[in-house]
Amino acid sequence: MTTAEFIIGHSADDAAERKKEARKILWALLAALGIHLLIGYSLAVFGGLLYSPFSVIEEDKPVELTFVDLATPAPAKNTMFIPNDESKQTEQPKEKTFESNANSIAASENAPTSNLPLPSQQGGDRTNLNLDSHRESLPNEGANPEPSTAPQQSATPQPTAQPTPISKSEEFAMLTSTPTPRPSAASTPQQPRSSYRPLKERTRLAGSISNRGTSAVNAIGTPLGRYEKMVQDAIGSRWYAYVGEKADLISLGTAQVIFSIDRSGRVKNLKLIKNSSNEAFANVCLQSILEIQMPPIPEDVASALPPEGLDEQITFTMFPN
Numbered sequence: 001m002t003t004a005e006f007i008i009g010h011s012a013d014d015a016a017e018r019k020k021e022a023r024k025i026l027w028a029l030l031a032a033l034g035i036h037l038l039i040g041y042s043l044a045v046f047g048g049l050l051y052s053p054f055s056v057i058e059e060d061k062p063v064e065l066t067f068v069d070l071a072t073p074a075p076a077k078n079t080m081f082i083p084n085d086e087s088k089q090t091e092q093p094k095e096k097t098f099e100s101n102a103n104s105i106a107a108s109e110n111a112p113t114s115n116l117p118l119p120s121q122q123g124g125d126r127t128n129l130n131l132d133s134h135r136e137s138l139p140n141e142g143a144n145p146e147p148s149t150a151p152q153q154s155a156t157p158q159p160t161a162q163p164t165p166i167s168k169s170e171e172f173a174m175l176t177s178t179p180t181p182r183p184s185a186a187s188t189p190q191q192p193r194s195s196y197r198p199l200k201e202r203t204r205l206a207g208s209i210s211n212r213g214t215s216a217v218n219a220i221g222t223p224l225g226r227y228e229k230m231v232q233d234a235i236g237s238r239w240y241a242y243v244g245e246k247a248d249l250i251s252l253g254t255a256q257v258i259f260s261i262d263r264s265g266r267v268k269n270l271k272l273i274k275n276s277s278n279e280a281f282a283n284v285c286l287q288s289i290l291e292i293q294m295p296p297i298p299e300d301v302a303s304a305l306p307p308e309g310l311d312e313q314i315t316f317t318m319f320p321n
Contacts, residue, residue, distance in 0.1 A: 080098055080099065081098065081099045081100065081225060081228045081229075082098045082099075082100055082129060082217060082219055083100065083101060083229055083232065084100045084101060084102040084103070084104050084219060084221070085102070086101065086102045088102075088104070089102040089103050089104070089221065090103050090104055090105045090216075091103060091105070092220055093105045093106065093218040093219070093220065094218075095218055096218060096219070096220045097117045097217055097218040097219065098217050098218065098219040098220075099219065099220070099222055099224055099225040099228065100219035100220065100221050100222070100225045100229075101221055101225045101226045101228070101229035102219075102221040102225075103219065103220055103221045104216045104217060104218070104219045105211075105216060105218065106119070106209045106211055106216055106217050106218040107119060107209065107211045107212065107213030107214055107215065107216045108120050108121070108207065108209040108210065108211065108212060108213070108215060109121045109122075109212070109213075109214070109215055110122075111210070112207060112208045112209060112210050113206040113207070114206040114207055114208060115208050116205075116206065116207045116208055117207060117208060117209070117217065117218065118205050118206070118207030118208070118209065118217060119131065119205055119207050119209045119215040119216065119217065120205060120206050120207050120209070121202060121203075121204070121205050121215050122202070122204060123201070123202030123203045123204040123205065124201050124202065124203065124204060125203075125204060126201055126203045127254075127315055127317070128200075128203065128315070129203055129205075130200040130201060130202055130203045131202065131203075131205075131215040131216065131217075132200060132202060132215070133200055133201050133202045134197060134199075134200050135197075135199060136197060136198055136199040136240050137195060137196060137197045138195075138196060138237060138240055138241060139195050139196040139237050196233050196236065196237045198232075198236045198240070199240075223298055223300055223301045224301045224304065224305075224310075227294075227297060227298070227301055227310070228310070230294065231261060231292070231294060231310070231312065232314075234292040234293075234294065235288050235289055235292055235314065236288075238287075238288040238291060238292070239284065239285065239288040239316065242284045242287060242288060243284055243318070246280060246284060249278075249280040250277065250278065250280050250281045250284065250318055251277050251278045251280075251281065251318070252277065252318045252319060252320060253275065253276035253277025253278070253281060253317075253318055254274065254275075254276050254277065254315060254316065254317045254318075255272060255274065255275045255276075255277055255281055255282050255285045255315070255316045255317075256272075256273050256274035256275075256313065256314070256315045256316075257270065257271065257272055257273065257285055257286065257289060257313070257314050257315075257316070258270075258271050258273055258311075258312065258313045259271065259289060259312050260308045260309045260310060260311050260312065261294060261297065261309050261310040261312065262297075262308070262309040263296060263297050263302045263309055264296050264297075265293070265294035265295050265296045265297065266294075267289055267290060267292065268308070268309065269308070270286065270289060270290065272285070272286065277318055281316070281318060285314075285316045289314075297309065297310065
């Protein structure tokens, strides 16, 4: 009878085969370990985490300093302008918030109610920043004579005057020449103060000024501010005159215009960007700007302006009385 036996153990050939398999496993483990070490070393080198005495140490780059010449700052847009009454000019404030034609020190009639650099006061809801109220007054040419020569000439008896005869050609030239507009007093920097004043109605304001007194802001009179005042007076005096002449043709509404004054004093890039009134009103606004004749912008003012010159934005409004 044949008996099948299950023998626990291995023969000599099986032992040799197992040793061979063990060696293969050992070499495979060593190879895997070597590969892992190589990968780790590569990551350390490329990641900058491994220090090697043979590696080249890269020196830190020095900090670069850029020097800016503060004496000649880059041109910037115009600081917000607010006109001041030159007869009420004060000493220069410690800080400048607005550009102006005359100095003023911030004061407020009411206690501060916001964080804006403005006084707090009662008034109407207007788009302009008006600190007081008064009616408009057009320039009076008779109020601005030459200080010394005009009175002496008027005191001379008429019979002794010897006027120079005018030729026919000179008379024709006088009749056909274009007269200088009435508000030309704003065209020269050195002439007597104009009697022109725009219409103003106090604006309701809420600001942070705590110094009690007549409403005012921290503004410094500068050459730029005085030039800006001349521009606004030249335009405003013409505008009121033309509105008075064409009041029957103009309807209520608002027109907003942008333009620039180049360094020679000429109007450039005039553009009507808003008009809720009619065409007649828009034409009056544009005409009032196109006709001004300003002197060249002073060099010290032009150097602080953008290349295009003095940027302006004016809002004209017709509202019921």
